[in-house]
Amino acid sequence: MVQFVGVDNVVRLIHSVGMERFLLGLADYIENDFRRWNEFEKEPRVASHSRDGVIELMPASDGRLYGFKYVNGHPKNTRDGLQTVTAFGVLSDVGTGYPTFFSEMTIMTALRTAATSALAAKYLARDDASTMAIIGLGAQSEFQALAFKTLLGIDKLRVYDIDPAATAKFVRNMSPWGFEIVEADSTAEAVLGADIITTVTADKLNATILSDNMVGNGVHINAVGGDCPGKTELQRDILLRADVYVEFTEQTRIEGEIQQMPKGFPVTELWQVITGDANGRISHEQITVFDSVGFAIEDFSTLRYLRDSVQHTDFYTELDLLADPVDPRDLYGVLSTTIEDPRVLRRA
Amino acid sequence: MVQFVGVDNVVRLIHSVGMERFLLGLADYIENDFRRWNEFEKEPRVASHSRDGVIELMPASDGRLYGFKYVNGHPKNTRDGLQTVTAFGVLSDVGTGYPTFFSEMTIMTALRTAATSALAAKYLARDDASTMAIIGLGAQSEFQALAFKTLLGIDKLRVYDIDPAATAKFVRNMSPWGFEIVEADSTAEAVLGADIITTVTADKLNATILSDNMVGNGVHINAVGGDCPGKTELQRDILLRADVYVEFTEQTRIEGEIQQMPKGFPVTELWQVITGDANGRISHEQITVFDSVGFAIEDFSTLRYLRDSVQHTDFYTELDLLADPVDPRDLYGVLSTTIEDPRVLRRA
Numbered sequence: 287m288v289q290f291v292g293v294d295n296v297v298r299l300i301h302s303v304g305m306e307r308f309l310l311g312l313a314d315y316i317e318n319d320f321r322r323w324n325e326f327e328k329e330p331r332v333a334s335h336s337r338d339g340v341i342e343l344m345p346a347s348d349g350r351l352y353g354f355k356y357v358n359g360h361p362k363n364t365r366d367g368l369q370t371v372t373a374f375g376v377l378s379d380v381g382t383g384y385p386t387f388f389s390e391m392t393i394m395t396a397l398r399t400a401a402t403s404a405l406a407a408k409y410l411a412r413d414d415a416s417t418m419a420i421i422g423l424g425a426q427s428e429f430q431a432l433a434f435k436t437l438l439g440i441d442k443l444r445v446y447d448i449d450p451a452a453t454a455k456f457v458r459n460m461s462p463w464g465f466e467i468v469e470a471d472s473t474a475e476a477v478l479g480a481d482i483i484t485t486v487t488a489d490k491l492n493a494t495i496l497s498d499n500m501v502g503n504g505v506h507i508n509a510v511g512g513d514c515p516g517k518t519e520l521q522r523d524i525l526l527r528a529d530v531y532v533e534f535t536e537q538t539r540i541e542g543e544i545q546q547m548p549k550g551f552p553v554t555e556l557w558q559v560i561t562g563d564a565n566g567r568i569s570h571e572q573i574t575v576f577d578s579v580g581f582a583i584e585d586f587s588t589l590r591y592l593r594d595s596v597q598h599t600d601f602y603t604e605l606d607l608l609a610d611p612v613d614p615r616d617l618y619g620v621l622s623t624t625i626e627d628p629r630v631l632r633r634a
Numbered sequence: 635m636v637q638f639v640g641v642d643n644v645v646r647l648i649h650s651v652g653m654e655r656f657l658l659g660l661a662d663y664i665e666n667d668f669r670r671w672n673e674f675e676k677e678p679r680v681a682s683h684s685r686d687g688v689i690e691l692m693p694a695s696d697g698r699l700y701g702f703k704y705v706n707g708h709p710k711n712t713r714d715g716l717q718t719v720t721a722f723g724v725l726s727d728v729g730t731g732y733p734t735f736f737s738e739m740t741i742m743t744a745l746r747t748a749a750t751s752a753l754a755a756k757y758l759a760r761d762d763a764s765t766m767a768i769i770g771l772g773a774q775s776e777f778q779a780l781a782f783k784t785l786l787g788i789d790k791l792r793v794y795d796i797d798p799a800a801t802a803k804f805v806r807n808m809s810p811w812g813f814e815i816v817e818a819d820s821t822a823e824a825v826l827g828a829d830i831i832t833t834v835t836a837d838k839l840n841a842t843i844l845s846d847n848m849v850g851n852g853v854h855i856n857a858v859g860g861d862c863p864g865k866t867e868l869q870r871d872i873l874l875r876a877d878v879y880v881e882f883t884e885q886t887r888i889e890g891e892i893q894q895m896p897k898g899f900p901v902t903e904l905w906q907v908i909t910g911d912a913n914g915r916i917s918h919e920q921i922t923v924f925d926s927v928g929f930a931i932e933d934f935s936t937l938r939y940l941r942d943s944v945q946h947t948d949f950y951t952e953l954d955l956l957a958d959p960v961d962p963r964d965l966y967g968v969l970s971t972t973i974e975d976p977r978v979l980r981r982a
Contacts, residue, residue: 290953292953292954292955293954293955293956293957293968294954296957297968297969300969301969305969327682329680329682332677332680332691332693334675334677334693334695334700334728336695336697336728336729338728338729338730339730339731340731341693341695341700341726341728341731343680343691343693343702345680345682345689345691347682347684347689349684352682352689354691354704356702356724356726356733358726358730358731358732359731360729360730360731363730363731363962364962364963366730367960367961367962368730368732368958368962369956369957369958369959369962369965370962372731372732372733372956372957372958374733374955376704378689378704378706380682380684380686380689381684381686381708382686382687382706382708382711382714382716383687383688383689383706383707383708383711383720384706384716384720385704385720385722390954390955390956390957392956392957392965393957393965393968393969396965396966423963424963425962425963425964425965425966426965427966428965428966429965429966452963455961455963455964455967459964459966459967459970462970605638605640605953606640606641606642606738607640607641607722607738608641608717608720608738608740609641609644609717609720609738609740609741610716610717610720611717612715613715613803614711614712614715614716614717614718614773615712615771615772615773615800615803616773616803616807617717617740617741617744617773617774617777618744618773618776618777618807619803619807620641620645620741621645621648621649621653621741622807622810
């Protein structure tokens, strides 16, 4: 049998563990997998593009465990009341090829994106950072706020969205968490005095959400919204002034902010900072950019974390996904008799 | 909600429809999709190789519907009492990117492989074919026998496996179906007088299951077992004497019998025969080979067929795989309140 964690059970699990403890655990799993980066087989994601969006399969393997995530990106969905991004994921045993774990990954992707951002900022933002600007208050924004509060103690937010309804939703959702929130009237106002700037807008185009003159020295920019070809948020001059950190260079050159830059533009991979192979922030004045696009290893860590979290709980169900006859050459036998016959079909 | 068809429900569905009607319907769906071959986006499968096997993701899309299959191939599994091949599949809506259907594909892959073989033979074997040899009596063999009986009326079988227990299993499973079965003592004896030869052995190596001297004029060879790099069953001299038909040339040159031949070796794609763009069999003496490796469009057809077959039945269940808040920007709202709140989480 294959373990299945659906939306209800993810919500129940997070309520049971507590959001902050859950995010800390998730960030730990991601950090540990980034630390053993070279153990992973890193494959490009497989994308199927259509008029309105893209469907991608993102595999990763550490040689013992194989994982993949299915994820779509359909910007126009919002106009029809649907999610831009939905996802699910699977883990399997590399030795046998048998899938063992299957789960929703829409909520989990939002959490892992935020946890990875906060993890990067732990190494790249100034130690004394206390204020974060968030530009774009869509589905990802609350998760970013909570991850930065949990991992870095950020408790002052300056927020802006072109849609006041999105701002109202954000403030309502975050009100129980003890943030000091300033609702700005523009991006320029929101970033004033912020130590960290998170850009997480949704439009699928090359936009200038953040222009060079808005960015002062010492700031860490967490650039989350520019995550596919033709979708960027930062004016390229910012990238020229900054030290840029990425997940997986090959992928980020296609999907990230640095798609605006020539191929040789220097970047550092986050795992190198985590292992100490490369520098993170080295001065108070330096501008750092985490050019986040989301990488398969983060999903692998997330699936592993979710699987480990639900063991010995009732937060999963079982699916009869695998026809596994007692005699492996007798697959037909599964069909020829009643499946309750214990001689024919194995029950784990 | 996403519809889910597990092993129990696939078995119940086939019992309810009847194996022969089920195979005919499945072959119909495959034939119809092969007929509109050029509507499909054809992507290479994404393979993750490890010491003991391979895990593959096989996507296909016709621009409206997207499907993919997860499938592993672990030859050593049999020694541990496990299936060599397990699989599951997913269908999604290209317009929204939302997955809609999820199912077991281990049994369904066995059925689609057999249905595709019989479909090819309908165009490539002699009209008067009545006897088929089957070499290799593992998990796929019974499905091949039943598909050829259903689609072509083949009712005489000459069978051989190096393991007498496999032969006994095959004969036991097929005894209710009214075949005349000859249990041969060798491959050479099995193929004597056969109009069609199906090779479906399991070893992962370049073997000579069928040598040139065993193959007489007019025979159709259904070469199923040679389906990955380093795994072939036919002596190459046979391919030089035969007209060779494949599913998708680019993939078969890597995985099929023709991996033994130079790149320019001429082949015909099966869909061209089905649409009438290319010849199938044109003479009684011709030797034809269907060099089958399994292609993603067959799985797409199979998923579509299974989905259509379970509508308005109780042969599926529903999974809460998708977090789909009423306000798409309020994904966090799914977590912040109880999920029973109808304002927060949509229930399809």
